[in-house]
Amino acid sequence: QVNLLQSRAALVKPGASVKLSCKASGYTFTDYFIHWVKQSHGKSLEWIGYINPNSGYTNYNEKFKNKATLTVDKSTNTAYMELSRLTSEDSATYYCTRGTTTGFDYWGQGVMVTVSS
Amino acid sequence: DIQMTQSPSVLSASVGDRVTLNCKASQNINKYLNWYQQKLGEAPKLLIYNTNSLQMGIPSRFSGSGSGTDFTLTISSLQPEDFATYFCFQHNSWPYTFGAGTKLELK
DSSP, rough: OEEEOOOOOEETTOOOEEEEEEOOOOOOGSSSSEEEEEEETTEEEEEEEOOOOTTOOOOGGGGGGTTEEEEEETTTTTTEEEESSOOGGGGGEEEEEEETTTTEEEOOEEEEEOOOO | OEEEEESEEEEEOTTOEEEEEEEEEEOOTTEEEEEEEEEEOOOOOEEETTTEEEEOOOTEEEEEEETTEEEEEEESSSSGGGGEEEEEEEEEOOOOOOOOEEEEEEE
């Protein structure tokens, strides 16, 4: 069965960076894009961008272009998102999700990032 | 960016009720509208894709309709497990965008 397993919750200091992981299993990793979505506490969802695991091609929401960097490691079927220069506005739950032509079908469990000194 | 406006923001209903949730796009998104259900502490779950196609494993009491800019999600007979927040989502053009959600609560 398809599963996207995300890394543990992170507590990071303002100005620092954090790298989140998303390990895929149950399907051919390179056949589907991986997208990342932000959900601020109690609020709606924002699409951050996606990566094509086969080619490494990325497409970002303009809002997150200077914030997020998406990469993959095909040898371990793992996608990564690094968030840089963290502020309190980056405190949120982040999801990875598998992209298809019909939208996002499978989601990771989410990882909460807290930015605090 | 395409703005997705959901209404109402909160809907109170009872088990067995038929409910309709609305979603309006700020411009034409053709049929590329999905509905997700999210329960507290969980990831969103895909219910309906491309306006009216039921995702595998989702009960048939959920249905979607609409086109262009106006879309609806209907739950024909509410079950206890349906009380959650529902988001619409457009994947017609970048950046993809979500609505703010409709919280379906028990009356």
